[in-house]
Amino acid sequence: MRKTDYAFWTFLLMTGLAGATTLLNVTQTYSATSSQNSELYKQLDLFGDVLERVRSDYVEKPDDTQLIESAINGMLSSLDPHSSYMSPKNFRDMQVQTRGEFGGLGIEVTMENGVIKVVSPIDDTPAAKAGLMANDLITHLDNEAISGLTLEQAVEKMRGPVNTPIMLTVVRKGKDDPFDVKVVRDVIRINPxxxxxxxxxxxxxxxxxxxxxxxxxxxxxxxxxxxxxxxxxxxxxxxxxxxxxxxxxxxxxxxxxxxxxxxxxxxxxxxxxxxxxxxxxxxxxxxxxxxxxxxxxxxxxxxxxxxxxxxxxxxxxxxxxxxxxxxxxxxxxxxxxxxxxxxxxxxxxxxxxxxxxxxxxxxxxxxxxxxxxxxxxxxxxxxxxxxxxxxxxxxxxxxxxxxxxxxxxxxxxxxxxxxxxxxxxxxxxxxxxxxxxxxxxxxxxxxxxxxxxxxxxxxxxxxxxxxxxxxxxxxx
CATH class of the missing domain: 3.90.226.10 (2-enoyl-CoA Hydratase; Chain A, domain 1)
Structure with missing residues (x-):
């Protein structure tokens, strides 16, 4: 057999081996991926089984949306302290904070003894123009008592579409009786x-x-x-x-x-x-x-x-x-x-x-x-x-x-x-x-x-x- 024949068959053999190796690698990769997916599907089946058992057997009828949100948040928060799920409302609130502007009154507030305390009005905003002052206590929003609301819930009520009014009931040191202040919402820009x-x-x-x-x-x-x-x-x-x-x-x-x-x-x-x-x-x-x-x-x-x-x-x-x-x-x-x-x-x-x-x-x-x-x-x-x-x-x-x-x-x-x-x-x-x-x-x-x-x-x-x-x- 000529040297060229040896070279030809060697080439075919090497090509065949390379092809077999490639096929083997692809098969192994597919097998590994398939195995990982199979394990993932088992875990998802486990999650589905637990969810159905909670929905059917828990002592009170659970909120399905809250169950899923809590499960997602649990998954993310297990990664690190800063990964989390945001509900549509929380996402909107986050966007407001990062934009630095929203429809509101223009006051910085905190919660004190169950009522809203004005930390300070922001200059040139509806709250400042309406005469609200630092340390004012807000007890009612549109004649509804704040008592029982969280700070976030009260803030949500005070924010709203531009040019819409809200009535605040205010208690001020030096004033004998509470009084009402009407404030019309406007675009508020937070100056950082x-x-x-x-x-x-x-x-x-x-x-x-x-x-x-x-x-x-x-x-x-x-x-x-x-x-x-x-x-x-x-x-x-x-x-x-x-x-x-x-x-x-x-x-x-x-x-x-x-x-x-x-x-x-x-x-x-x-x-x-x-x-x-x-x-x-x-x-x-x-x-x-x-x-x-x-x-x-x-x-x-x-x-x-x-x-x-x-x-x-x-x-x-x-x-x-x-x-x-x-x-x-x-x-x-x-x-x-x-x-x-x-x-x-x-x-x-x-x-x-x-x-x-x-x-x-x-x-x-x-x-x-x-x-x-x-x-x-x-x-x-x-x-x-x-x-x-x-x-x-x-x-x-x-x-x-x-x-x-x-x-x-x-x-x-x-x-x-x-x-x-x-x-x-x-x-x-x-x-x-x-x-x-x-x-x-x-x-x-x-x-x-x-x-x-x-x-x-x-x-x-x-x-x-x-x-x-x-x-x-x-x-x-």
């Missing part, structure tokens, strides 16, 4: 940015990251820049007790103070899902020194901003360790059935560090001075951070995989009086160059530096980090 001049320093408080945050922060900087003038020393960006919000807004706010370099990296389950957001040229502060204040209530999107400005050496971070929520949630609508909030990625600061269950450690640690009358109460409550949440994602860096070196959260107390606000006063002294203590000498991080750009891929994501806790007060 408050600002003021602290002498020659611009102070900006960012309370959340909704769709209004970036635009309002730019306006605040422009206003204070004109107000303070050429003697402006620097900026204090207060992110204390900011629970987070929209990722794209956190990126935009970080970009406001950076000329170049990475802002945040997000990494999903697969490598191809890695994305990086980069800063574009333009610093709205003109390179002025920046201090960012954080504490145990600073979470998620606020940690992205603090981490970006810290890693890029654009700001000095002052305060206490942040909450430690280093994951990103995507809101996935389910048509008329609400939506799910699903953890889809971890985020990393520009130096490629995960703060999950560890938090942002400030450059300068300053504990807030707690008044003596509150020390016993606050001291008894252990600060809660991501690391203390049951089922939280582990930090992927180093030994933290086994849950070691996890530590997040700190006191979230902030003094109401600015003069007694230890962290703020230290920040102001730091920017003036008069802060005392060994840490004050190390202010190198306040000078803008050439940003570092770690290797990553693609552009920024648009998913939504979720606040870890509900606010104690609710705007209407």
């Amino acid at each position: 940015v408050k600002s003021r001049a602290e002498g020659d320093i611009g102070y900006i408080k960012v309370s959340t990251f909704n769709e209004q945050t970036h635009a309002n922060l730019v306006k605040a900087v422009e206003t204070l820049d004109k107000q303070i003038g050429p003697n402006l020393k620097g900026w204090v960006i207060d992110l204390r007790n900011n629970p987070g919000g929209l990722l794209d807004q956190a990126i935009a706010v970080s970009d406001d103070f950076l000329e170049q370099g990475a802002i945040v990296l997000t990494k999903g389950r697969n490598n191809e899902e890695t994305q990086r957001a980069n800063a574009r040229p333009g610093d709205i502060s003109d390179g002025k020194k920046i201090v960012v204040l954080i504490n145990g209530g600073s979470a998620s999107a606020s940690e992205i901003v603090a981490g970006a400005l810290q890693d890029q050496k654009r700001a000095t971070i002052i305060g206490t360790r942040s909450f430690g929520k280093g994951s990103v949630q995507t809101i996935i609508p389910l048509g008329a059935n609400g939506a799910i909030r699903l953890t889809t990625a971890r985020y990393y600061t520009p130096s490629n560090r995960s703060i999950q269950a560890k938090g942002i450690e400030p450059d300068i640690v300053i504990d807030e001075a707690i008044p003596d009358d509150l020390k016993d109460k606050i001291g008894a409550d252990k600060p809660r951070g991501e690391a203390s949440l049951r089922g939280h994602l582990k930090n992927p860096d180093g030994s933290a995989k086994e849950g070691k070196d996890e530590e997040s959260g700190s006191s979230s107390y902030v003094a109401k009086d600015a003069d007694k606000d230890t962290q703020l006063q230290y920040a102001l002294s730091f920017l003036h160059g008069t802060a005392k203590g060994p840490e004050a000498a190390n202010n190198a991080s306040t000078a803008p530096a050439a940003p570092t750009t770690p290797p990553a891929a693609n552009s920024s994501g648009t998913t939504t980090p979720t606040p870890p806790e509900e606010k104690k007060t609710t705007p209407n």
Whole structure:
């Protein structure tokens, strides 16, 4: 037999083997997939059996919708503390919070002794124009008593279509009798940015990251820049007790103070899902020194901003360790059935560090001075951070995989009086160059530096980090 014949038969044999191997691999893959699907179907059959037994044998007739919603929520919440199911109503409420505008009255309220207490009316809103005042107590809505309603239920009644009226029955200190106030609902815009001049320093408080945050922060900087003038020393960006919000807004706010370099990296389950957001040229502060204040209530999107400005050496971070929520949630609508909030990625600061269950450690640690009358109460409550949440994602860096070196959260107390606000006063002294203590000498991080750009891929994501806790007060 000729050599060419040997080569021909060898080729056929190898081709046959390759084909057999391919067929074998396909068969094995199909078999494995089929086995997994078979096991899944068994578990779904189990769920169906339990559901039917509950529906037929439970002592009272259950609500089928609530049973299914609870089962879905149980499945999602078993993944991590931030994945959950949102009913259609809860989904609408979430959209209101992230949009930052809704039809309502324009008052921030809380619940006290079974009635609604006005924390403060929002300027230029129907409530303010109608004369409602801080500490007013609202006992009735359209002549129906509030007693028995939750804060959320009362808020739902006060919100409504624009140009519709509602009658509030108000009890006010100094007035002998309750009185009625008619308020006509209007579009209410929640301003997540408050600002003021602290002498020659611009102070900006960012309370959340909704769709209004970036635009309002730019306006605040422009206003204070004109107000303070050429003697402006620097900026204090207060992110204390900011629970987070929209990722794209956190990126935009970080970009406001950076000329170049990475802002945040997000990494999903697969490598191809890695994305990086980069800063574009333009610093709205003109390179002025920046201090960012954080504490145990600073979470998620606020940690992205603090981490970006810290890693890029654009700001000095002052305060206490942040909450430690280093994951990103995507809101996935389910048509008329609400939506799910699903953890889809971890985020990393520009130096490629995960703060999950560890938090942002400030450059300068300053504990807030707690008044003596509150020390016993606050001291008894252990600060809660991501690391203390049951089922939280582990930090992927180093030994933290086994849950070691996890530590997040700190006191979230902030003094109401600015003069007694230890962290703020230290920040102001730091920017003036008069802060005392060994840490004050190390202010190198306040000078803008050439940003570092770690290797990553693609552009920024648009998913939504979720606040870890509900606010104690609710705007209407």
